[in-house]
Amino acid sequence: MFDFAVESQSEQSIFDSQKHFDFAVIGGGPAGMNAALYAVRKGLSVAVFSLEIGGQLHNTSEVDNYIGIEHTTGGKLSEAFHHHVLELGVPIKTGHLVSRLEKKDDFHITLDNGETYTAQTVLYATGGAPRKLGVPGEAEFANKGVSYCTTCDAPFFKNEHVIVAGGGNSAAESVVDLAAWASKITVVHRSQWRADQIILDQFKSIDGLEINLETQILEILGDTKMRGVRVLDKPSGEERIIEADGMFVEIGNIPKSELLNGLVDLNERGEVIVTPNQETSLEGLYAAGDVTTQPYKQIIISASEGAVAALAATQYLMHHKK
Amino acid sequence: MDKLLNEDVTKQVKEYLNPMQDHVTMVLFTQEDPCNTCQETRQLLSEVAALSEKITYVEKDLKKDAALAEEYGVTMTPSFVMLDKNDAYQGVKFNGIPAGHEINSFLSALMDMSGIDFGLASTIGSRLDNLEKPVNIKVFVTLSCPHCPGAVSNAHRLAMSHPHIESEMIEAQTFGELSQKYNVSGVPKIVINDTHELVGNQPIQEYLKTIEAL
Ligand SMILES: Cc1cc2nc3c(=O)[nH]c(=O)nc-3n(C[C@H](O)[C@H](O)[C@H](O)COP(=O)(O)OP(=O)(O)OC[C@H]3O[C@@H](n4cnc5c(N)ncnc54)[C@H](O)[C@@H]3O)c2cc1C
Numbered sequence: 032m033f034d035f036a037v038e039s040q041s042e043q044s045i046f047d048s049q050k051h052f053d054f055a056v057i058g059g060g061p062a063g064m065n066a067a068l069y070a071v072r073k074g075l076s077v078a079v080f081s082l083e084i085g086g087q088l089h090n091t092s093e094v095d096n097y098i099g100i101e102h103t104t105g106g107k108l109s110e111a112f113h114h115h116v117l118e119l120g121v122p123i124k125t126g127h128l129v130s131r132l133e134k135k136d137d138f139h140i141t142l143d144n145g146e147t148y149t150a151q152t153v154l155y156a157t158g159g160a161p162r163k164l165g166v167p168g169e170a171e172f173a174n175k176g177v178s179y180c181t182t183c184d185a186p187f188f189k190n191e192h193v194i195v196a197g198g199g200n201s202a203a204e205s206v207v208d209l210a211a212w213a214s215k216i217t218v219v220h221r222s223q224w225r226a227d228q229i230i231l232d233q234f235k236s237i238d239g240l241e242i243n244l245e246t247q248i249l250e251i252l253g254d255t256k257m258r259g260v261r262v263l264d265k266p267s268g269e270e271r272i273i274e275a276d277g278m279f280v281e282i283g284n285i286p287k288s289e290l291l292n293g294l295v296d297l298n299e300r301g302e303v304i305v306t307p308n309q310e311t312s313l314e315g316l317y318a319a320g321d322v323t324t325q326p327y328k329q330i331i332i333s334a335s336e337g338a339v340a341a342l343a344a345t346q347y348l349m350h351h352k353k
Numbered sequence: 354m355d356k357l358l359n360e361d362v363t364k365q366v367k368e369y370l371n372p373m374q375d376h377v378t379m380v381l382f383t384q385e386d387p388c389n390t391c392q393e394t395r396q397l398l399s400e401v402a403a404l405s406e407k408i409t410y411v412e413k414d415l416k417k418d419a420a421l422a423e424e425y426g427v428t429m430t431p432s433f434v435m436l437d438k439n440d441a442y443q444g445v446k447f448n449g450i451p452a453g454h455e456i457n458s459f460l461s462a463l464m465d466m467s468g469i470d471f472g473l474a475s476t477i478g479s480r481l482d483n484l485e486k487p488v489n490i491k492v493f494v495t496l497s498c499p500h501c502p503g504a505v506s507n508a509h510r511l512a513m514s515h516p517h518i519e520s521e522m523i524e525a526q527t528f529g530e531l532s533q534k535y536n537v538s539g540v541p542k543i544v545i546n547d548t549h550e551l552v553g554n555q556p557i558q559e560y561l562k563t564i565e566a567l
Contacts, residue, residue, distance in 0.1 A: 033357060033393060033450065033453065033496070034452070034453060035357075035358060035362045035366075035452055035453065035456045036453060036454050036457070036499075037362060037365040037366060037369060037456055037457065037460065038457050040369065040461075043472050044470070044472075082554070082556060083500065083503055083554060085499070089500060090499075105499075106454070106499055109499075125503075126503065126557065127476075127556055128556050128558075143556050143558045144475065144557070145475075145476075146475070173539070174537075174539030174542065174552045175536060175538060175539075176538055177539075178538070178539050180498070180500070182497050182498070182499065183497065183498035183499070183500065183501070183539070183540050183541075184495070184498075184538065184539050184540060185497070186495045186497065186525070186526055187495075187525070187537070187538045255536070256536065256538065
């Protein structure tokens with residue numbers, strides 16, 4: 032039977048008349064949406080600019096660790112965040128990437144269609160993009176067997192053999208999600224599991240699951256599509272080939288901080304360095320969520336950082352409002 | 354028969370469609386069994402049509418109404434097109450049932466087709482003024498793909514913005530053979546004129562760049 036996941040719609044016309052905001056949020060994931068909620072409740076004029084709403088929540092099927100909500104899906108949580116913020120009248124511009132951020136007197140936010148908006152304070156909450164393995168064959172077989180979104184692409188591997196690369200929570204969840212489709216799942220991870228025990232416990236009921244820890248992927252092989260991977264068994268130093276029809280890469284994220292290069296301090300991983308109040312090294316510019324140096328990339332943590340940033344910006348504007 | 358849309362979803366859809374401006378007609382092509390998901394698509398379209406007086410839903414048979422199917426370039430079932438208030442085909446087509454996340458591209462196409470400004474004019478500007486060759490955009494989706502409706506809406510909006518552009522959603526599981534032919538194993542996958550490919554929910558700029566490069 033079919034289900035239907037209707038998403039709320041943002042009214043776009045307000046952007047025709049309003050071009051300046053007290054607090055502009057770049058990125059509509061958990062961090063950005065919670066920041067918008069807190070800021071508008073404080074009476075700031077707020078806008079959100081995001082390619083799409085929900086961010087990585089959309090790549091997550093089950094969410095079981097958001098306190099007070101015992102069981103939900105990433106899609107439902109995203110819709111709940113979106114609805115809550117829209118109800119408070121926050122204008123949200125979707126469908127466009129922010130392509131430039133500059134500080135003149137105010138911050139200038141330029142979209143990929145050339146439109147420009149200004150704001151006195153900005154929250155940068157662009158999250159992360161899936162990290163790639165960085166091995167030969169990965170670009171060639173991307174979307175020809177190699178996927179970075181389990182919820183999107185699992186149906187293509189019905190009764191097939193798939194590899195899951197990674198050993199954290201998202202890899203473990205990917206295994207659980209794929210069990211409904213694939214006939215065989217092989218996990219390949221270069222070190223030991225880092226996933227929550229409560230997710231690993233679900234593996235007991237999965238047939239045809241093989242786990243290769245301390246195993247490194249060296250190359251992705253195939254012809255018109257992916258056919259397998261060449262791996263190194265680290266303890267023995269031996270190489271071998273694992274044949275498979277597809278592979279889901281779930282090895283974490285890289286921060287999307289490219290718009291801030293040269294504007295604020297980043298660490299060696301490209302994460303935005305922030306104070307406990309989510310301030311960056313540039314006055315009036317805040318960062319929150321997965322894009323920051325905060326090591327635990329989680330929904331509730333990103334959301335709470337967004338709240339802190341909005342409150343800190345409110346405080347700042349009280350003293351500096353023009 | 355049980356309803357496809359439960360009470361909550363029915364309420365959401367009704368509210369969503371409330372601001373519709375002009376009339377929209379949905380023409381669904383089906384055929385006699387075997388037709389995977391024809392029945393469900395028929396039911397979805399009639400349930401949605403019942404939620405707004407601005408929507409008309411008609412059903413045609415791919416074989417018996419072959420001339421009409423040809424006019425809209427419909428070759429598979431289930432497949433439906435949306436017509437504007439003047440019953441003109443604007444190049445907006447759905448192949449397969451837009452359920453799951455894809456309900457969003459379906460609802461947004463109804464709104465857009467009814468004349469609600471989708472704000473693309475300034476983005477497109479004069480970039481398509483010189484477009485003369487026909488452009489076909491296929492967007493392959495799965496119903497569990499949250500990034501897919503955005504890709505479909507972008508493509509459909511381009512179709513509504515230019516007479517030479519047509520756009521079709523293709524539900525990859527219903528049309529498995531076609532998906533294999535196009536080597537689809539990741540969605541959304543956007544194929545333009547069968548030669549150019551984009552993967553992922555790309556901003557409209559990327560569509561425009563690809564169309565300009567054809
Ligand atoms: C598979 C998977 C499973 C997970 N499961 C869980 C879980 O069960 N529980 C949990 O707590 N956490 C989970 N996480 C982690 C959680 O999803 C993230 O920590 C959280 O989404 C980060 O929120 P964020 O707001 O910082 O960024 P994101 O969620 O990444 O959102 C960023 C937003 O910014 C937008 N954006 C980026 N760049 C631009 C730009 N230039 N212009 C405009 N918009 C832009 C994007 O479109 C996106 O909407 C999971 C992650 C993954 C990948």
